[in-house]
Amino acid sequence: MPRPGRNTYSDQKPPYSYISLTAMAIQSSPEKMLPLSEIYKFIMDRFPYYRENTQRWQNSLRHNLSFNDCFIKIPRRPDQPGKGSFWALHPSCGDMFENGSFLRRRKRFKVLKSDHLAPSKPADAAQYLQQQAKLRLSALAASGTHLPQMPAAAYNLGGVAQPSGFKHPFAIENIIAREYKMPGGLAFSAMQPVPAAYPLPNQLTTMGSSLGTGWPHVYGSAGMIDSATPISMASGDYSAYGVPLKPLCHAAGQTLPAIPVPIKPTPAAVPALPALPAPIPTLLSNSPPSLSPKSSQTATSQSSPATPSETLTSPASALHSVAVH
DNA sequence: CCGTGTTTAGTTACCT
DNA sequence: AGGTAACTAAACACGG
Numbered sequence: 001m002p003r004p005g006r007n008t009y010s011d012q013k014p015p016y017s018y019i020s021l022t023a024m025a026i027q028s029s030p031e032k033m034l035p036l037s038e039i040y041k042f043i044m045d046r047f048p049y050y051r052e053n054t055q056r057w058q059n060s061l062r063h064n065l066s067f068n069d070c071f072i073k074i075p076r077r078p079d080q081p082g083k084g085s086f087w088a089l090h091p092s093c094g095d096m097f098e099n100g101s102f103l104r105r106r107k108r109f110k111v112l113k114s115d116h117l118a119p120s121k122p123a124d125a126a127q128y129l130q131q132q133a134k135l136r137l138s139a140l141a142a143s144g145t146h147l148p149q150m151p152a153a154a155y156n157l158g159g160v161a162q163p164s165g166f167k168h169p170f171a172i173e174n175i176i177a178r179e180y181k182m183p184g185g186l187a188f189s190a191m192q193p194v195p196a197a198y199p200l201p202n203q204l205t206t207m208g209s210s211l212g213t214g215w216p217h218v219y220g221s222a223g224m225i226d227s228a229t230p231i232s233m234a235s236g237d238y239s240a241y242g243v244p245l246k247p248l249c250h251a252a253g254q255t256l257p258a259i260p261v262p263i264k265p266t267p268a269a270v271p272a273l274p275a276l277p278a279p280i281p282t283l284l285s286n287s288p289p290s291l292s293p294k295s296s297q298t299a300t301s302q303s304s305p306a307t308p309s310e311t312l313t314s315p316a317s318a319l320h321s322v323a324v325h
Numbered sequence: 326c327c328g329t330g331t332t333t334a335g336t337t338a339c340c341t
Numbered sequence: 342a343g344g345t346a347a348c349t350a351a352a353c354a355c356g357g
Contacts, residue, residue: 017347036329060348066331073330083357084329105346 014047018057018064021047022071026089031089033074036062049140069093070109 024147025042026034028321034042043050050057070093074086093109110178 033351056349059350059352062330063332063349064327064347065329083327110344 013049017105018061019068019070021050022061022064022087026071026087033086035082035086036084037108039087085113102103306324 016024021043022039026044027038028042029038039061040054043061044054065073065087070090072088072090074088076082076085090109159294
């Protein structure tokens with residue numbers, strides 16, 4: 001929404017809600033969790049707009065973290081001293097933006113506390129996250145290669161081949177890259193190749209899009225996202241949280257590198273992380289059809305919140321949640 | 326003290 | 342128009 005009098009977009013407020021921005025930050029991290037300070041940093045690195053009035057927006061952001069169930073707090077491990085906790089995305093919060101608008105969610109994401117399937121304690125989710133992070137990193141150590149930084153295909157669940165590549169709606173390339181209709185009438189196509197100044201991995205997706213953006217207010221941040229790592233993630237190879245399923249299956253029980261996995265230590269055994277059943281039922285309501293920004297609008301009304309989770313068997317899926325009004 | 330986290334409340338904007 | 346989401350401000354508690 002370029003306003004008259006403004007020369008560039010760079011100082012304008014990005015068209016993303018704080019929830020979107022926070023989700024982007026979290027998604028961009030290998031462990032899928034970030035401390036608050038890193039979330040701040042991520043946002044400020046990429047959106048110059050947020051380099052000012054930090055007090056204001058950071059307060060809002062903290063409010064959002066606490067207020068929205070789609071963010072879960074993960075306590076630091078004793079050997080990870082520092083202030084504050086880590087923040088991660090709730091596994092089941094994926095369809096909030098299905099209408100394609102990242103300014104306004106379709107529904108507020110709400111965890112059903114009464115659901116017996118849902119772990120009552122964040123620690124459960126934390127434990128799972130930790131496992132995921134460990135496994136990712138151990139897979140990394142084993143392969144000697146980069147792991148995909150983005151779990152774009154992480155939510156490519158269900159084991160159904162999705163040639164076009166499914167991306168979690170919170171994956172930043174999914175958030176930013178999709179065609180966005182500017183309030184002012186402009187329509188940016190994410191497919192426009194825009195050099196360098198773009199923070200997103202450009203080959204993440206099987207959409208094959210070299211992601212570019214029409215977002216001048218977005219700055220690239222070298223290194224934050226491994227844009228040099230081609231990610232050709234075969235669908236079905238990744239589970240929730242971006243953990244490659246194959247490595248996951250193999251890596252369980254491996255010795256883990258000393259990594260900053262900010263969660264409480266898990267027991268030696270990994271019973272809490274049963275071998276992920278593949279295929280994992282999708283955490284998201286309507287996957288492929290809804291991937292189309294076009295079709296998403298029509299798909300918003302009938303998402304059945306309970307349906308996906310009910311069939312889930314993975315720990316992540318046990319975090320039963322539902323979008324409510 | 327400062328950063329973090331929670332909560333409440335009011336306003337604005339969007340959607341149905 | 343009403344409901345809801347997003348944004349903002351503020352107060353307060355807690356811990357490093």
